[in-house]
Amino acid sequence: MEAEESKRLKSVFRQLLEMAQGNLASRIERSDKNDDLEALSALVNMAAEEIQDAFLHEGFVNNRNPRHYLVQFLIVLDEKGEILTLSDASAAFLRFERRELTGRHILSILMPECTDQWVKISGRLRSGRGLSERSMSLIFRSRNGLNLPVRCRLIYFRNGSQYTGNLVITAFEASPSIPKTARAISGNTNKGIVIRIRREDIAKYRSISDRIRKNPEIPLPSLRTLAHEYGTNEFKLKHGFKRMFGITVFQYLKQERLRKAYALVAYSETPFKQISKMTGFRYTSHFSKEFKRFYGFTPREIRQNNS
């Protein structure tokens, strides 16, 4: 019992070490326990997820030129599912040497919870016709025993290709060296304006976001008036809010209106005209246009899909 707890505690330690080194992709393997240690594991995993996600909107990751900070995850499997070759970056991502993984069966580095799905989907790809592709989420087990969830694309090559019979697993993942890259890139973001957010500013931006979330249908005053209402100035509110939430105050308002509208469109029978009014849009046509731009589907398509 003690040995098991010690092992679980070591996993938490390793995960924190990975995070301290800038690797936010790994996760602690969860157990079926329901104790304090399990709560701590869940909390550390959630923290890694949130920080990883925050990197995207904080501007640390340059979306215009992603190949500088992302590693291409590439593993080629033979017909038996054994690893023929893989990129150095993939091996490093899994914390292995490349030669250690070559020749190993893919299932030996996958977590048990995704093996059934893997067998099913890879089997389907191999039994289909022509070039078959499919996306799926896989959870790899790194050398240090941590989980690495990766959204992968599986590509199976059939007759007529030099890769016939091979299955390729590919994905893009943020490199563990994000912080170094981030420092180099972050100067280019936000058009050179660097706003230092103080603790009291965070509370103000959070109050504004709460106000919007509670009643997204109520229009906001001008940015200057809003800033004065919360004891700040227009410049700080404009740049600070964007730095904290990744979008401007008015984009946030529109997003919250559309989120509320989505719930009403998808899960109720309320007429669209009424929904547009309930969510603060003056004209139904404007509402429909914004809805399609945000979700990629019109309200009618969403409702038909859910009925």
Add this chain to the structure above:
Amino acid sequence: MAEKILSEKVRIWLEKDVIYVVFCEFVTIDYILASQIVSYRMILQNGQTYPMICDLSSVKGITLKARRFLRREGLYGISAMIFIAPSPLALVYYLQFMYEPPPFTVILLRSFQEVRSALYQLNQL
């Protein structure tokens, strides 16, 4: 009383003007399950607003996307919430949810036995 089992993972029903959501096994809530819950809840509620009781005791994990969905879209049509979190793990999920408190009363209970008094407390508000 309408009751439905959603994919053997969650039971959801409306009883005496209260929505109950009880997870059936040691389950990870992903976006698909979260949207199924909200979808079925909205159908049950038929445009009305009700308090909701959510038993977190069998929840193993909640994905990032599901957490965000439940904290936003998942709150529509709810007038108050009672969470049942008897374990440290369930408590983590409750605290995580409460990081951005919803715009209504939320009560934390450590067991299902306390539900009746909590509902009474809600009615007094």
